[in-house]
Amino acid sequence: MPSFDIVSETDLNEVDNALAGMRREIEQRYDFKGSKCSIERKEGVLTLLADDDLKLRQMHDLLSTYLTRRKIDSGACDLGTPEKASGNSIRQTVTIKQGIAQDLGKKIVKELKSSKLKVQVSIQGDSLRVTGKKRDDLQDAIAFVKDLGIDQPLQYENFRD
Structure with a gap:
């Protein structure tokens, strides 16, 4: 029958490649100079760390762009609520749906x-x-x-x- x-399923290797490209762009962009913005992945959870709301929104745009370039639907990401982190920064978790x-x-x-x-x-x-x-x-x-x-x-x- x-x-x-x-x-x-989301290919986590492609997610890693997208994150590497995103990190490179954050290091090179003028508006991110001197900021403590970072993104890390553990298992199926991404952690975004940004200085303020504006930088966090820019990181969302970068994440969406780089995932799309790697042929990963941005709908595979479930954004958590932003929370205060140490040093007046903002932390947000993004769960990759599997x-x-x-x-x-x-x-x-x-x-x-x-x-x-x-x-x-x-x-x-x-x-x-x-x-x-x-x-x-x-x-x-x-x-x-x-x-x-x-x-x-x-x-x-x-x-x-």
């Missing part, structure tokens, strides 16, 4: 079942398995999920006949 998987959360998976399953497409959907950990009798039904399911407007980047893989 034909099937495919819906997953949400996998489909349980509530989002249930929403996609519910929408696919209510769409009257002839497919079956099952949640398998942090991914979804979609099966159907015809290849065309699976392609319709992919188009339907893309039209849902989910803010998290999704990939469709393991398409099997």
